[in-house]
Amino acid sequence: xxxxxxxGLVLLHTSAAHVPVFDALRDRNHPGAVLRHLxxxxxxxRARVEGPKAVAPALREVLTGAGAGAGAGAGxxxxxxxxxxxxxxxxxxxxxxAEALAPVLGAPVLRVDRPMAAxxxxxxxxxxxxxxxxSTLAPTAELLAEEAGGRPVSIRxxxxxxxxxxxxxxxxxxxxxxxxxxxxxxxxxxxxxxAQVSMAxxxxxxxxxxxxxxxxAAGLAEGLRQVAAS
Numbered sequence: 001x002x003x004x005x006x007x008g009l010v011l012l013h014t015s016a017a018h019v020p021v022f023d024a025l026r027d028r029n030h031p032g033a034v035l036r037h038l039x040x041x042x043x044x045x046r047a048r049v050e051g052p053k054a055v056a057p058a059l060r061e062v063l064t065g066a067g068a069g070a071g072a073g074a075g076x077x078x079x080x081x082x083x084x085x086x087x088x089x090x091x092x093x094x095x096x097x098a099e100a101l102a103p104v105l106g107a108p109v110l111r112v113d114r115p116m117a118a119x120x121x122x123x124x125x126x127x128x129x130x131x132x133x134x135s136t137l138a139p140t141a142e143l144l145a146e147e148a149g150g151r152p153v154s155i156r157x158x159x160x161x162x163x164x165x166x167x168x169x170x171x172x173x174x175x176x177x178x179x180x181x182x183x184x185x186x187x188x189x190x191x192x193x194x195a196q197v198s199m200a201x202x203x204x205x206x207x208x209x210x211x212x213x214x215x216x217a218a219g220l221a222e223g224l225r226q227v228a229a230s
Contacts, residue, residue, distance in 0.1 A: 016041075060101055063109070090197050113140065180207075196215075
C-alpha cells in the first residue's frame with residue numbers, strides 16, 4: 001500500500017495511456033518508488049493547434065494549482081508539498097515550456113526526453129527524429145541541439161503518417177507497427193530518436209541496426225534520481 005506522505009515523483013501526462021507505461025517501468029526497475037500521476041489532455045490539444053508557447057499560462061496553473069487548473073494542479077502542488085521534489089513531464093511537445101516554469105513550482109521539472117536526447121548526441125552526430133505528432137518535431141530537434149552543446153550535429157525529422165490517428169483510435173499496436181517500419185526505412189544515421197512516449201514500444205519491433213532510442217525508462221530513472229537528491 002502506498003504511503004500518501006512518502007516522497008514521490010509527480011508525472012504530468014497528456015494521455016492516460018502513459019500511466020500504465022510508467023507504472024510498469026516502476027515495478028520492473030524501481031520497486032517501491034512512489035509515482036503520482038496527473039493527466040491533462042487539454043494541454044497537448046491546445047499546443048497542437050496554437051503552438052507549445054500558447055499553453056504556458058494553463059501549464060503554470062496546473063503546476064501551481066491556481067485558477068481554472070486548481071483541481072488538477074492541486075495534485076501537483078500537494079505532491080510537491082509532501083516532499084515530491086520533482087515533476088516529470090511526459091509530453092515532448094510541452095516539455096521545454098514546462099522546464100522553464102520550474103521556478104514557479106519551486107522544484108525541479110524534467111522533460112522525459114532530455115536523458116534520451118543526451119544519449120542520442122553521445123551516440124553520433126547524425127540523428128533522425130521520428131514523431132507521430134507534428135508539434136513534437138521542433139521541440140525535439142531543439143532539445144537535441146541543446147544537448148549537443150555546440151558540437152556539430154545533423155538532425156533530420158520525419159512525421160510518421162497515420163501513426164497518431166491509429167494511436168488516438170485505440171490501435172496502439174497498429175501505431176507502433178507504422179513507427180517501427182519508419183525506423184527500419186532510415187538510412188545514414190547514427191541514432192534514431194522516438195520523440196514521444198507513445199512510440200517507445202516500436203524500439204522492440206524495429207529491425208534496423210541503427211540504435212533506436214526511446215524516452216520513458218531513462219526519463220523515469222532521472223526523475224526518481226532527482227527525487228532522491230531533493
